Amino acid sequence: MAESLTVQLQERSYELHFGVDLTTDVQARVAALTAGGGRVAVVTDRHLAEAQGARLAAMFGAAPQIVLEPGEETKSLAELGRVLEFLATAQLDRGSTVFAVGGGVVGDLAGFAAAAYLRGVAFVQIPTTLLAMVDSSVGGKTGVNLAAGKNLAGAFHQPAAVYVATDFLATLPTREFAAGMAEVIKYGLLGDAELWRQLEREPLTVQSPALAATIRRCCALKAKIVEADERELAREGGRALLNLGHTFGHAIEQATAYGTYLHGEAVAIGLCAAARLSQRLGYLTAAETGRVDAVVAAHGLPVKLRESLPMADLLAAMARDKKVRGGLPRFVVMKTLGEAATQGGIAPAFVEAAFREVGAA
Numbered sequence: 001m002a003e004s005l006t007v008q009l010q011e012r013s014y015e016l017h018f019g020v021d022l023t024t025d026v027q028a029r030v031a032a033l034t035a036g037g038g039r040v041a042v043v044t045d046r047h048l049a050e051a052q053g054a055r056l057a058a059m060f061g062a063a064p065q066i067v068l069e070p071g072e073e074t075k076s077l078a079e080l081g082r083v084l085e086f087l088a089t090a091q092l093d094r095g096s097t098v099f100a101v102g103g104g105v106v107g108d109l110a111g112f113a114a115a116a117y118l119r120g121v122a123f124v125q126i127p128t129t130l131l132a133m134v135d136s137s138v139g140g141k142t143g144v145n146l147a148a149g150k151n152l153a154g155a156f157h158q159p160a161a162v163y164v165a166t167d168f169l170a171t172l173p174t175r176e177f178a179a180g181m182a183e184v185i186k187y188g189l190l191g192d193a194e195l196w197r198q199l200e201r202e203p204l205t206v207q208s209p210a211l212a213a214t215i216r217r218c219c220a221l222k223a224k225i226v227e228a229d230e231r232e233l234a235r236e237g238g239r240a241l242l243n244l245g246h247t248f249g250h251a252i253e254q255a256t257a258y259g260t261y262l263h264g265e266a267v268a269i270g271l272c273a274a275a276r277l278s279q280r281l282g283y284l285t286a287a288e289t290g291r292v293d294a295v296v297a298a299h300g301l302p303v304k305l306r307e308s309l310p311m312a313d314l315l316a317a318m319a320r321d322k323k324v325r326g327g328l329p330r331f332v333v334m335k336t337l338g339e340a341a342t343q344g345g346i347a348p349a350f351v352e353a354a355f356r357e358v359g360a361a
């Protein structure tokens with residue numbers, strides 16, 4: 001039996017359903033949609049289709065399906081065009097629903113396609129990676145990368161529902177599970193000291209009895225933040241707090257052309273850099289920075305760049321961060337381990353020093 005949680009956003013409110021399998025719940029939704037005359041189409045990727053093809057067939061039967069190549073390169077304008085053409089060929093109308101079944105790449109791309117197709121159709125998220133379960137399937141940020149930078153084109157488009165079936169994780173590679181843990185660690189650091197202490201006491205694994213409850217806890221925290229600042233408009237704090245570690249992390253992803261680090265790995269290094277910046281600003285002690293490194297490493301994630309990257313490339317990428325205002329960067333810093341804040345006016349030397357300490361040249 002699925003447990004649920006509502007993301008309260010007036011007419012855009014929706015349920016997150018948590019459980020194991022959830023095939024019958026998804027079948028029931030598809031049946032209700034089609035009985036009402038709606039069409040459905042499925043966007044997924046090749047790894048998932050290979051690992052969970054039987055489950056996809058059980059959920060969606062003969063519904064039109066597009067299988068994308070896995071990987072961050074798929075979050076592109078070219079692939080967006082392909083998905084839009086697929087939706088048109090499948091003759092989806094305004095009463096139709098797109099199902100995004102996969103990790104954050106599928107969810108971000110399919111969600112953006114759903115936002116753009118016919119100027120907006122419904123979409124449902126079925127996250128199949130840890131990262132997508134705790135973060136990308138919730139909150140309605142959709143989009144693709146541009147040559148100029150990460151997530152530079154997109155839309156806020158909330159899903160109609162999210163089905164979090166944790167047993168999808170049984171086939172997820174270990175490296176991908178660890179990447180999802182970077183976002184879990186982020187939640188602990190930005191606003192859940194109890195979760196942070198739990199991760200410090202004992203690293204979370206795919207076998208942990210606490211895993212399902214931890215996924216729900218992260219979703220509940222994200223839901224609260226999104227409910228308060230859906231479009232990231234707050235002058236301070238607000239939804240931008242979910243960007244902890246990302247100003248550095250996105251710069252690392254972009255400077256390596258998305259080919260070296262998974263998003264979660266880049267965020268992990270970004271969290272370690274953000275801790276160093278927070279230390280320089282007088283918020284964290286050296287011992288606390290060490291504790292951030294220790295938890296990141298204990299979850300199989302990098303604390304430093306494997307190979308040095310030119311500072312100029314990283315700073316150029318940071319200049320395109322969405323938190324920049326009037327040409328000036330803003331950062332998410334840790335006031336303590338469990339509380340974050342946004343801050344502008346930080347000396348560039350502090351930022352560069354933090355980046356150097358995690359391996360930038």
Ligand SMILES: NC(=O)c1ccc[n+]([C@@H]2O[C@H](COP(=O)([O-])OP(=O)(O)OC[C@H]3O[C@@H](n4cnc5c(N)ncnc54)[C@H](O)[C@@H]3O)[C@@H](O)[C@H]2O)c1
Binds near residue numbers: 140
């Ligand atoms: N929209 C948001 O709020 C938000 C939040 C965080 C991250 N993101 C974005 O999400 C993306 C990263 O998502 P991700 O970490 O899920 O990566 P991903 O979507 O690339 O999936 C990771 C890999 O796991 C495979 N896979 C997925 N589910 C599987 C399963 N159950 N069994 C076997 N293999 C499976 C995929 O094919 C892929 O190879 C990045 O583009 C990032 O920017 C978006």
Ligand SMILES: O=C(O)C(=O)C[C@@H](O)[C@H](O)[C@H](O)COP(=O)(O)O
Binds near residue numbers: 135141151243246
């Ligand atoms: O939902 C949010 O808000 C986030 O910032 C979550 C991040 O984990 C995620 O990586 C997001 O895609 C970053 O968005 P961006 O606006 O910095 O591109």
Ligand SMILES: [Zn+2]
Binds near residue numbers: 135246263267
């Ligand atoms: Zn992220």
